[in-house]
Amino acid sequence: MFDLRPVLDQLSVPGNFEISVPEYFNFGVDIIDSRAAEGDKTAYIWVDRSGCVVEHHSFSDLSQASNRFANVLHQIGACKGDCAVVIMPRIPAWYEVVIGCIKAGIVAMPGTNLLTAKDIEYRINKSNATVAVVSMEHVSKIETIKDRCPTLSHLILVGGEQAGWLSYEKACAEAGVQPDPGAVVHSRSDEIMMAYFTSGTTSLPKMVPRNHGYALGHVVTGKYWMDLKEDDVHWTLSDTGWAKAAWGMLFPQWLFGTAVVLYDGDAKFDADIHLRLIGQLGVTTFCAPPTVYRLFAQMDISGYDLSSLRHSLSAGEPLNPEAIRMWKDVTGTMVHDGYGQTETVNVVANVPGVEIRSGSMGKPVPGMDVQIVDDEGKICDDDDIGHIALRVGDVQPLGLFDGYYEDENSLNRDSFQHGWYYTGDTATRDADGYIWFVGRSDDIISSAGYRISPFEVEKCLIGTSRGGGVRGRF
Template sequence: MTDMDAYKRLREDFALAIPDDYNFAFDLIDRRAAERPDMTCLIAVNRDASEVRPVGYGEMAANSARFGNLLLSLGAAKGDKAVVMLPRIPAWFDTLFGCMKAGVVSMPGTNLLTAKDIAYRVQRSGARFAVVTQEHVEKIEQIRGDCPTLEHLILVGGTRDGWTGFEAGIAAQPASLSRDRAPSTRADDDMMIYFTSGTTSQPKMVPRDFGYALAHTITGRYWMDLREGDVHWTLTDTGWAKAAWGILFPPMLMGAAVVVYDGDAKFDTDLHLKLIQRLGVTTFCAPPTVYRLFAQTDLSGYDLTSLRHCLGAGEPLNPEVMRVWKQATGTEVHDGYGQTETINIVANLPGFEIRPGSMGRPVPGITVDVIDDDGQPVADDTIGHIAVKLDRDGGAYGLFRGYYDDEDTNARVFRHGWYYTGDTGRRDADGYIWFVGRADDIILSAGYRISPFEVESALIEHPAVAESAVIGKPDELRGEIVKAYVILAAGHRPGEALKTDIQDFVKKQTAPYKYPREIEFVDALPKTISGKIRRVELRAGEGGDGKA
C-alpha cells in the first residue's frame, strides 16, 4: 500500500460520534473515577521539583464536584461566566471541571494579564465569578468598581476579607454532584470561552462548546499519538487554548497521565530535561524556541530514551535542531496546525513521512484546503487561504460557531461554505500544506507575494540573529519592500557590515527577491501577552495603515 493509499484509508476509516448531551466532566472524569479511581490523571510537580504528586481520577472527580457544588451554593446559574487565572496546579483542573458540572462557562486567562486586561474580559462577558491566586488579588480589587457584574471572588491558596477561600470553600461541600442535580447541558452549549491573543486588534471572544472537548479525540489520536499509559507533557500557560490541547482534553481522552509543572517564568533548561528523564515522559510538546534551547545544550548528559513521540507547533524547526534532537532522543518533531477556533486540523501524522517545514496533511474527519477568495481550491504550490470545509451540519469537528457578539467578523470568516482561518499557505501535489503567514501580513513587492514567516525562518538560521520580525514597508517603486527588525544574539554588534552579511545569507537561504532590503537592529519587538509579534504596530510605525 502506498503512502497516499494509507492516508486515504485512514481518512475513510474515521468515525466519531458526539452525544447530544456530552459533558467532559461527567462523561469522562466521573466515569473513569467510577471505573478506575486510582488511575493517574495528573502528575503535579512543584516549583523546585522537590515534590512530585500523582493525582488520581477519584480525587479529581471529588474535588471538581466540590467546586461545582460551591458554585451552585453561591447562586451560579447555567451560562454564568467565570474568569479563571491560575498557574499549572491541580486547582486549575478542579475549577474548570467543576465549572463544567455546574454549567458555568469558564474563561481561562494567562497569568500575565494586567488589571486592564481583566477588566476588558469581565466587562465584555459580564462575568459573575473570578477564581484567582494571591498574585492577582490586587488587580481584581483595582477593577471591582468598574465591573458591576463581578459578584463572587474566589481565592486559591489564601484568605482575604470579602473573598471565598477555595480550599475552605470546597472542603465544606459534598464530594459528589450527580448529573440530575446539576444544570442540564448539551454538547452544543458553551463550555469555555477563550480570548484570542489580539495580534491585530482587541482580543475576540471564542466560545467553545462541550462537543469541542470530545472532538479533541482527533488531536490526541492523529497528531499527538497518545496511548493509555503514556506520560504526556505539554509546555503551555493555562490561559491559552494550547492548554486545552495539551494538558486538558486529548491526554485524558486517550488515557495518558498529564505532567503539570508549576515552573518559574524563567525557563530552566536543565530542570526540564531532568524532569523528562525522572518522570519517564513518553510524549512531549514544546514551542520551537524550547527545542532550540535544548539543541544548544549538551544532551549527552541526559537520558531521554523514554520519549517516543515529540510535537511542535507555531513555526517549523530548522534542520540542525531537528538533527540534534533526533540524535539525542531517536524521535522526530511532528509539526501540527490549528487555532483557538479549532482543534488540530493539519498534522504530520504518526507513521507517515515528515516533510520538514510543512504543517502536514489534513487530519481524518476534517476537510482542510488552500482556496481563493471565492471558495475554490487553488492550484498546487499556489498561495491561498487555509480554510476548513463546513461539511458537518454547517460546521466541522471542533470548529467554533462564531465569535461572541461580532457578526461583522463572522461574516468575513464564514463564507462560501468554508471557515477562512486568516492564515495563508500552499498545498503540494501530495496534499501537504505549507504555512505562509497571516493573510494580513503577506508582503506584495514588485508583483511577488512574500511570506514574512518564510523570511523570518531564514533569518533565524544566521548565527547573529536571536529573533526577528518582518513586515512590508511602503515603497513608491515596488509597492512594498521587505523590512526586518532584528534582535542580535549575544556577542554580536550592529553595523552595516553585519546587515550586508545577513542580507547575503538570506539570499542564499531562500529566493533572492525575498531578502530584507532594510534591516533595523532593535532591543525588543512589540508582542501580545502570549508572545506573538504584533506586526500591526511595526507596519504603523513605517507609515503603513496598521490595519488588521
C-alpha cells in the first residue's frame, strides 16, 4: 500500500518539490482505506436539502460502502477499464459509487444533473460505456436513449426501483463489506481512473481521461492554493458532475485527511442556508464561484456566524474588488483566486502568505512551469497578451492529462505544441510574475461556473422550431 506521509512531509520543506508518482496507485485503496485504518475520522458531512438532517460519515464508513459497490460491479460482470456514467445529486451514494469504481478499476464518468438525454447518449457512445449509475430523476433519460447505446448493459438505480434496473441499495445490502476476490484491482498510476467531458467551440464535448496518478497530483491543489489541514472542514460549492467536484469535494481534501461538506441544496441557490451552515458545521475553508460572493456582497451578512472561516477561495473568473472587500470585512479572510482546468490540477494561485493583487490569479504554484507564450511557443514580454501554457518535458507535470480521448488527434496537436501544453486561455504576466486572466483563446461562454460551448448553443437552437428566428441576431 502506498504511504502518503513522505509526500506530505516533502511538501512541508520550503523550496522542496520532488514528488514521484509510484508505478501503482489507487486512491480508493491507498488513501480511503488507509484513512479508515487510522480511526473513526470524518470523511464528509452530509446535509439534506432542508438543512435539518446532518450525518457524519467516517472514512471507515466510506471504505466499507465503496467495497460493497466494488463487489456489486464485479458480480454483474463489469471489467477493469469499462466505463460507467455516474449522474446523481450531492448524496452519499455519489461518493460510494465513485470510490467503488476507482477500487474496481471501472472508469467513472461523472455528469452534471443538467445533462439532457442527448448529452448522456453522446457520452455513453463516445466512451463505449457499459454501466449507468443514476438517481431517479435521470432514469427516463436513460430509458429514452438506451436502445441507441449498444454497449450499455448494466443499469443501476440509486434511490428507487424500476423494472429493468438493479437497485443500488438492495445490491449493496447483499454485498459484503470486504472485497470479493478480484473485485478490487491493482491499478497502475498511468491507467485511466476517471473521465470528464469539457466543452469545445467547434465540436461536441471533449472526453478528458484522468489516470490514477491524477488523484495524487492534487497534493498541489490541497497544499498551496487550498492550504488544507487535517483538522479542517472544507466546503466547495459544486455540482457532482463538474471536475470542480474532484478538486473541491474529493481528491485534495482526502489526501490531507480533511472533512468535506456535502450539501444537497436546491437548484435555486439559497444564500441564507449556505451562510448558516458555515457556522453550524464549523467550516474552515470555503470555495465558491464569483457569482456567489457577488450575491453575498449584495446582502447584509454581518448577522451570520462566520468566525470558523480561516481561508476562502474562488475560481473561474476575476472577482470584483467590492465583493472581496466585503467578504474580508465580515470574515477576516481574503478570497484567494486560483486557476486550473479539467485537464490539470491547480497550476496558478494566490497562495497564503504571498501578497494578493486584486484581479490577478496569482503566480505559478511550486513545481509548475507556467508561462505566457505566443503561437510559436516563445515566452511573451511582460504585459503582452499570450497563451497560458504549462511546460512539458520528458516527464509530464504532476496532474497534467495525457491527451484527449482516442480520436481527438487534431485537438491533441493543437494543445501540445513547442514543448508546451496550451490551455486554450489567454493572459498577461506582469514584471513581478503575477498572471492576469484575459479570456478564452476560443469563444467559450462562462456562466455561473459552467463552461458552455457556442457550438452546443447553436446545436440546441437549430433543433428548436423557432431556432431560425434567432439566426443573425447575435
